[in-house]
Amino acid sequence: MSDQPPSHGTPYPYAYGPPSYAAPPPFRIPDAFGWSWDMLRVHLKVLLAAMIPTVVVGLVLYAMYFWRLVPIWIDMAEPTTSSTVQLDRFQDLWATVGLLYAAALVVAIPLSLFHGNLVRMCLLIADGGTPSYRMILSTRRAGRVMVTTAVLLVAGVLGTILCLLPGIAFAAFSMFTLPLLLDRDLGTFAAIRGSFALVRAHLGLCLLTFGLLIAVAYAGTMLCFVGIAASMPLGTLILVYAYRSLQVTGRTV
Structure with a gap:
């Protein structure tokens, strides 16, 4: 399998006039997964190294x-007839869960620097290059990446609070934000708008891609979080494959 996603076809032989170009091959989910899996195997060491901060x-x-939660679960398992005690237990549970998720969201912002570098590495792979270990600690466009991540997180959380579906929809439509920001050197909101435009132009394929990304991420988190060391690079490669492939169909943002 080629090291690069589908690109514009090679010119057909011609005798007179300008060359004509073959249509780019259609984007297919099996091809996206197959190419991404192959590239993960080829660049496994450097991609796993890029995941060390996130995994730790x-x-x-x-x-x-x-x-924090196991003692609360044990306490909740003890029988009680007091409604006040039950209410206190549930309040303690939700307060703890909320605090832990808030901590995760705050930590995700500086960690986005490493995720941005992972996206940059996958873009390089898609263009036929070889990522280096030096790219893992790159601070190029670090501020813009972290600001963009913060905006995406806030919007996603607000959407999730509004009956969950708006949050999922926003995540799907904004999934190409970082590739656009890093590949085209766009600002935060320009990259978000570009992602929305690209997804709208290829809604069916993008929804299938988003579903595949969720499945890959879920598989990684099921292995006590360690599996994310492989599932996140794999998912990022799939995302970049889709980004590159959909852009050569003539309906780019």
């Missing part, structure tokens, strides 16, 4: 999550 912080948060 994630494991710490995971440990805090269980350290």
Whole structure:
């Protein structure tokens, strides 16, 4: 399988006049997964190294999550006839969950620097290049990446609070924001608008891609968070494959 996603076709032989170009091959989900899996295997070491900060912080948060919640679950399992005690237990549970999720959201902003570098590495792979370990600690456009991540997180949380579906829809329509920001050097809101435009232009394929990304992410988190070390690079490669492939169909943002 080629090291690059589909691109414009090569010119057909011609005798007179300007060359004509073959239509780019259609974007297909199996091709996206197959190419991404192959590239993950080829660049496994550097992509896993790029995930070390995220995995370490994630494991710490995971440990805090269980350290705080297991005693509450044990306490809630004890029978009681007092409605006041039951109410206090539920309040304690939701307060703890809210605090832990708030901590995760705050930590996600500086961690987005490493995620941005992962996206940049995958863009380089898609263009036929080889990412280096030096790229893992790059601070190029760090401020813009963190601001954009904060905007996406706030919008996603607000959408989730509004009956969940708006949050999911926003996540789907904004999934190409970081590739656009890093690839085209766009600002935060220009990249978000560009992502919305690209998804609208290819809604069906993008929704299928989004579903695949959720499945890959879920598979990674099921392995005590360690699996995310492979699932996040794989998902990012799939995202970049879709980004590059859909842009060569002639309906780019």
